[in-house]
Amino acid sequence: MREHYEAFSKQDANHVPLSPLSFLERTATIFPDRTAVVYNNLQRTWSEVHTRVRRLASSLQKRGIGQGDTVSVLAANTPELFELHYAVPLTGAVLNTINIRLEPETVAYIFEHSDARLVIADTAFSGVVSKAFEINGKALPIVDIVDPEGPGGERIGEATYSDLIDTGDPAFAWQGPQDEWQALALNYTSGTSGRPKGVVYHHRGAYLMAMGTPVAWELPRHPVYLYTVPMFHCNGWCHAWTMTLMAGTIVCIRQVTGKAVFDLIGKLGITHLGGAPIVLSMLVNTPEEDRKPLSGPVKIMTAGAPPPAAVLAATKSLGFEVMQVYGLTETYGHVVQCLWREEWEDLSADEQAELQSWQGVGFPMTETVDVVNRETGASVPWDGETQGEIVIRGNTVMKGYYKNAEATDEAMSGGSFKSGDAAVRHSNGYVQIRDRLKDVIISGGENISSVEVEGVLHRHPDVVLAAVVALPDETWGEVPCAFVELKEGSTVTEETLIEFCRQHMAGFKRPKKIVFTELPKTATGKIQKFVLRQDARAMTENSS
Known part of the structure; x- marks a missing residue:
């Protein structure tokens, strides 16, 4: 009878608040005697x-x-x-x-x-x-x-x-x-x-994030973790608590460079590290003389923006095992992962890299991840084409915005957290980001994914980083404008790079303008597209 099941009360013996x-x-x-923290010559x-x-x-x-x-x-x-x-x-x-x-x-x-x-x-x-x-x-x-x-x-x-x-x-x-x-x-x-x-x-969310991460990342006991993710960002993806749970060794690094990372891998036997795609680009573009061969597998968790497939493939060729994850500050960091599937084993390296660039499926502690129509709230078809907004529900969604009830209610209306990211869902249920909703370029009524254009640009061997934003246009409303960092000594021109894009995508999607410059970045390595959007608007205003 139901009353017998409901007769119990929470007691100290059977209910302890979850906390990392x-x-x-x-x-x-x-x-007690295992090394917990390493920082230069300090060990504790x-x-x-x-x-x-x-x-x-x-x-x-x-x-x-x-x-x-x-x-x-x-x-x-x-x-x-x-x-x-x-x-x-x-x-x-x-x-x-x-x-x-x-x-x-x-x-x-x-x-x-x-x-x-x-x-x-x-x-x-x-x-x-x-x-x-x-x-x-x-x-x-x-x-x-x-x-x-x-x-x-x-x-x-x-x-x-x-x-x-x-x-x-x-x-x-x-x-x-x-x-x-x-x-x-x-x-x-x-x-x-x-x-x-x-x-x-x-506390509950941080506890469950730390519990779910080892399952999703297949963390062994006693990992040696290089803390390249800023600990001020989503509390370092909550890895301070996760690595404690796994009795790992946390290697602190004040200034992240490709040489420093390779040196620490060789010296301390780093097994795991994390970072935005810019960290992957940094490793790929580290000069040959500053690289050290990997003595064993080094797993990287990357997040912050959809990593270009070309960068994933190049990182893998160095011997790193990369898992792409997705999340936001509001979700304690990563809550979606590109879980590797056995049926991908026989695909080509390029095909595997393309699939690995998808955001994927929910972490074990994530209740639901869906892609929905912003107007109706209905789930989009799993056809890899119909675009909607990623929404997330689970215990690793924030309590809310501090002293901002209106923004909290808006973000969570409908029973899930609204990410602001535009995505599709493939037939296997994997989510793939097409863009931040504000970054979709609408040209002549056609939606152009800046992520897709960036992916093509990153295939060019001389491109280190690329970011694409909307450039106002009198005829089409908006057209793609690319800001690109080139490898040192490159002689690539705007015309040759646009021609390269022409060979790999529909004509209306290719950048109509390319600016070679150092890209503005946040402390976590994310490209500040809002700055680039301002620059693009300024270019239009100055030319009129």
Whole structure:
């Protein structure tokens, strides 16, 4: 009878709020002497990290940091930022990691909008922090991270990070959240149009993201992970918690270059790393003399924009195993993966690369991923042609936008999170992005996918990076305009590259103008198309 099943109540013995904080205590207990973190010549064990996190949380609490307080952090990928992923939420506070490439005006906005109670900042960014305080007309309490391996910078804090470790209590009580829905982290979107929005993560979502990632990526125990993904971006795709769960070794890197990556692979036996497609391009274009042969398989998770098939093929030829994933800040990072299928084994390398560039299917912890008609909300046919918007539903969708109920309701109306990405769905259920909805080029009534044009451009051997946007046109309304980075020493001209495109796509899709330039990028390697759209409009205005 139903009443017998409903007679039970939640008790401490059978209901514990899910939180990634539990991973550190478990790993430090089981593998206390295994190497947890490596940064240049510094190495720490899991036991040492566990003790440092307790000390740090104790010191933060002594400074009045507690339940629901925001702690803002500006730091590179160093051990301190990794430790803060545990120490801040251990006090009940919310970790707000800030993009270190933002200008002072936006940093000031984030300090103010996030209601930050404390700022912890690497001295390399003290100038930005000081300027942000001036803009807001008030200073916040600040703790300096002094990195002897960093570029220096002025000390502006009342204490250093090391002071907090030294004065903290190593016996500080390890306590998870009372409610798994409790806020864990606050991440601000890139703010490419208007002010950035604050995306709130909860403990349950971060826990499930960390649990789902090893299944999808087939992570073994004790991976050696090179943290090339900025930890300020979606909390480093939540890999700080995932790698703790797997008792891995986290290798921190402050400045990501092709040579540095190859050197660390050779020196430390890196098994896994992540990054935007620009990281793949960086590896492919690393000079031969700076490359090291891979002694074993190195798996790369890539996300941020649909990677060109040509770049995927070139990366694979170097010996890397690439898995393309898809997600947004609002979904804790990756929630969709291009899961490899056995029937693809006998295809050519080019065909395999093309399929690997699809976004694919949901991660194990993702409830549903669909492509729907924006007007009706109905699922589009699985025909690989009918375009709609990607929508996502699951426990790894944000709580909402901080202090912005209207934007939260708009993003989640209809029962799923609206991604803003235009895509098709193939007969096997795999999703393939065609464009950001705002990046679709409508020329003479025909929709042109900028991603498709970029894919063709990347096939040219002299093209390092390419981005395509709409160029206003009196006759067609819009036409494709390509911004291209070439390999050093290339003699390719606009005419020859347009002719190359003519040979590989329909005439109306080929770029009508090509600009050779260094592409503007975010700190995570995403190409800032909004800047390029502005440049394209300016070109039109200047020519009229």
